Amino acid sequence: MFTILRSRMHRLLPVALCAMVVGTCARNPVTGRTQLALISEAQEIQIGQQGAQDVTQSIGLVENQQLQDYVQRVGAALAADSERPNLPWTFRVVDDPTPNAFAFPGGYIFITRGLLSLMENESEMASVLGHEIGHVTARHSVTMISRAQLAQLGLGVGMIFVPELQQFGQAAGAGLQLLFLKYGRDAEHQADELGFRYALEEGYDVRQMANVFASLQRAGEKAGQSPLPAWMSSHPFPAERIQRVEQRVAALPAPPDTAGIRRDEFLGQINGMVHGENPRQGIFRGSTFLHPDLQFRMEFPQGWQLQNMTQAVIGASPRQDAVIQLTLAGQADPVAAARQFFGQQGIQAGPASQQNINGLPAVVGSFQAQTQQGVLRGLVVFVAHGGRTYQLLGYTPAQAFANYDRLLQQSFGSFQPLTDPQVLALQPNRLALVRIQQAMTLAEFNQRYPSAVSIEELALINQVPDGSARLEAGTQVKRVVAGTS
Structure with missing residues (x-):
């Protein structure tokens, strides 16, 4: 009896899932094909x-x-000629030193200043913005969300109908990530092509x-990162992507116009x-x-993992069983x-x-809180400084x-005004441009116009191999001017 019932449920499950998603297919704006x-x-x-x-x-x-x-203007012009010009396209530069760019559904695109630092011209920036536009126009995130929802729905229904599936729930969830990995690589290639x-x-x-x-x-x-092989990464290996770009360029009826590089305008914007x-x-x-800006200092426990974020400073114990959060x-x-907290x-x-x-x-004060993982105990301090209250x-x-x-009491008791004039005067390093009047190597440039970074990093941001690279007269070259430290 049980075996027969289970067999029937296996046959009914696909029917039930199809019934739940009827009418949820749409035409992909890029491919024209129907998709979930x-x-x-x-x-x-x-x-x-x-x-x-x-x-x-x-x-x-x-x-x-x-x-x-500037970034909004360049991005909006690219998006205006895309398959989805009427989205509320928004392009912003994120205050993050990590080289990155990413897109949210609906046309919200971000590029970090860390990635802009590595670039040399507007064409490079446009290709990155175009890539992120491609993710949105092809509705890659929509497809991923829909597939994830459908997979969770299918797994959940299966667990209701077939209780034996419950023991495989965690493994199945992990497997779904691998299932979608290939789609991620395909999406990256398509976004490259669209960009x-x-x-x-x-x-x-x-x-x-x-x-x-x-x-x-x-x-x-x-x-110090070791790139994964192309078949193991959601972002294809850079060498593979470079090869595809070269193949697309070779297939063009005529070489691209070098006037479209727009180097000086771009460099002027990031100067x-x-x-x-x-x-x-x-x-x-x-x-x-x-x-320095908020003029305070605080000690965290030795050996803890520490992270400074825009809205919070976080510390986690080595055993990951205690957290300090400053906000x-x-x-x-x-x-x-x-009073509001308690x-x-x-x-x-x-x-x-x-x-x-x-x-x-x-x-x-101290407190307890009931969570799904159990009871938490904690210590909380509200302290006033400089017209603000810190938690x-x-x-x-x-x-x-x-x-x-x-440990918590010692850390919280260390919160105090920052008075060290050298720390209060700290300033960040900044990019600066120099138009050289005569040809020289990057190493010679660095001797004449010293930078606050290594020669290797200087070569990286100027897109030359190393210090022996020759720079032509009249070229604008990046250097990094030291802030006060």
Whole structure:
């Protein structure tokens, strides 16, 4: 009886799934083929808006309106000739030193200042923006979301009908990631092809696209990364992508117009841009966090994993069983901020008192919180400084709290005004341009116009092999001017 019932359910399962997704197919704007789409264009835009908002709040944008307008202008021109010109296309430069670019559904595209630093001209930037536009026009993220939803639906229904499947749920979920890996590589190749076409239609020199892939490969090698083989990565191996660009260029009826390179205009836009980490946004020296703009310092426990993000500074214990989080609590005074925190649903307040921490008014309290993973115990401090209130939050599983209580108290008790004039004066390194009047090697250029980075990094951002590379007279060359340190 059970065997027969299970057999029938196996036959009924595909029918049930098909019934659930009837009417959820749509025409792909790029290929013209019908594809699975469980979210509408309006939902796609809404998802993109939320993602863009999260990036802006968590990472932050480069504070240079002229540069932002320039990137928006270039990106919007590319998108206007795409298959989806009516999306609310938005292009922004993210204040992140890591070379990267990414797209959210609905037309929200970001490129980091770290990637702009590696570029030499507008054609290179256009090829990257075009690539990200391609992800949106081909609805790659929509397809991925739809497939993931369908896979989860199928697995969930299967578990309801066939209880034996429950033991395979975790393994099946991991397998689905491998199932979608090939699609990711195909999507990257398609986005490369679309980006090539969009840039070509706007008159750019599409040969420059290969330079971006070469620079990314060099940057990865410099950072000590070992690129995965092409068949194991969602982003194809750079050498493979370079070869495809060269094949597309060779198939063109005529070579691209070099006037489309637009090198000087691009370099003029990034001249003066921050290069590398920006200490004004906070910096770790050992386990000490220093924030010159907000003028405070705080000690974190030795040996913890530390990360400075736009909205929070995070510390995690070596065993990953304790967390410290430093955030802004707004402009409310510490008493009001503490009242709001302890009034949250699920928070069980412990003893709390008003104290003075290194001359700063504060409220210190303990709490417990029930989560799906169990009970957490923690310590929270609200301290006022410079017209702002900061929240210092530390928590662990309840059974481990005794091991970290003293560490949390010591860390929170170290919060104090930053008074070191040298730290308060810290400034970031910045890109600067020099138009050389005579030919010279990069090494000779570096001797005449010293940079705050190694000769290897200087070669990387100027897209030359090494210090022996010859620079022609009249060329604009990047250097990195040191900030105060």
